[in-house]
Amino acid sequence: MQPAQPVAHPGGAQVAFADGSVRFLNEDLELQTFYNLSNRDDGQTLGEY
Numbered sequence: 001m002q003p004a005q006p007v008a009h010p011g012g013a014q015v016a017f018a019d020g021s022v023r024f025l026n027e028d029l030e031l032q033t034f035y036n037l038s039n040r041d042d043g044q045t046l047g048e049y
């Protein structure tokens with residue numbers, strides 16, 4: 001068996017959301033915006049991402 005190869009996602013990654021949508025998140029996404037996307041019902045308003 002060969003060890004698993006790391007998967008490169010140049011520029012970001014495709015992410016599936018709970019509403020069924022899939023979006024490309026750019027690697028330049030601010031960390032706080034990523035955290036806010038990861039929290040459910042936290043009351044934070046998100047801008048464009």
